[in-house]
Amino acid sequence: MMKAGEALSATVEEYLESIYNMSVEGELVIGARLAEKFGVSAPTVTEMLKRLVKSGYIEMDSKRHITLTEAGYEAAEAVLRRHRLTERFLVDMLGMQWHQVHEEACRLEHFISGAVESRVIASLDLPQTCPHGNPIPGIVPNARTYLKDNHALRLSSVSEGQQVTVLCISEVVEDEEALILYLHQKGITPRMHVTVLSQEHVEPDVDPTARGEQFLLQVDGRQVAISKASAAKIWVVAD
Numbered sequence: 001m002m003k004a005g006e007a008l009s010a011t012v013e014e015y016l017e018s019i020y021n022m023s024v025e026g027e028l029v030i031g032a033r034l035a036e037k038f039g040v041s042a043p044t045v046t047e048m049l050k051r052l053v054k055s056g057y058i059e060m061d062s063k064r065h066i067t068l069t070e071a072g073y074e075a076a077e078a079v080l081r082r083h084r085l086t087e088r089f090l091v092d093m094l095g096m097q098w099h100q101v102h103e104e105a106c107r108l109e110h111f112i113s114g115a116v117e118s119r120v121i122a123s124l125d126l127p128q129t130c131p132h133g134n135p136i137p138g139i140v141p142n143a144r145t146y147l148k149d150n151h152a153l154r155l156s157s158v159s160e161g162q163q164v165t166v167l168c169i170s171e172v173v174e175d176e177e178a179l180i181l182y183l184h185q186k187g188i189t190p191r192m193h194v195t196v197l198s199q200e201h202v203e204p205d206v207d208p209t210a211r212g213e214q215f216l217l218q219v220d221g222r223q224v225a226i227s228k229a230s231a232a233k234i235w236v237v238a239d
Helices: 010-024 031-038 042-054 070-092 102-111 114-123 143-149 177-186
Strands: 058-060 066-068 163-169 193-201 213-219 222-227 234-238
Touching (some): 010 031, 010 066, 010 070, 010 143, 031 042, 070 102, 070 143, 177 222
Antiparallel strands (some): 058 066, 163 193, 193 213, 213 222
């Protein structure tokens, strides 16, 4: 049985990352959500959750809701720090585009040593966020409360006529390549100013997740349509 503080497998790190990301964004974490995300069976998830409970990384209540322990938070933040620093390195030092780096960082994050991590931090002059706008744990004051501290809200909750600035793209969906590419193509990126023009029901022919209610946005002088489901994955702050 693994114990808190021991070297973790890549699979365990990915589970902790996902639980962390859902938790800090205020989402309910249950086994079914994890099974959907990883594309595995419910029994596979159940077995992993049992291991994480025994190892002291998570707790589960009577309704099977999952929460991280302090050890779980620390382990998740360690791997997320490496992940987000790697993304920053790939963009700032190697010249890759922000929408291309998530999968590369997922492969590299499990093999970065503390020494390399320190060199990247120094070389990039203490970067605060990854290219998607998410906070880098250990550098920002508190990554767990970053959204609350910035008074962030989901784009899907913004009223018509309101202008906002994109803070970050949800880490929960960074591996949805079609959506991230769509946002890149339409200029919906961190620090971009966006105005909600209208909300209406349209056919699912606009963005990769489009169905039902659509948001019509003003982005850099252009009109862009995005589904409400996608808008819920974009965190913004009021201008």
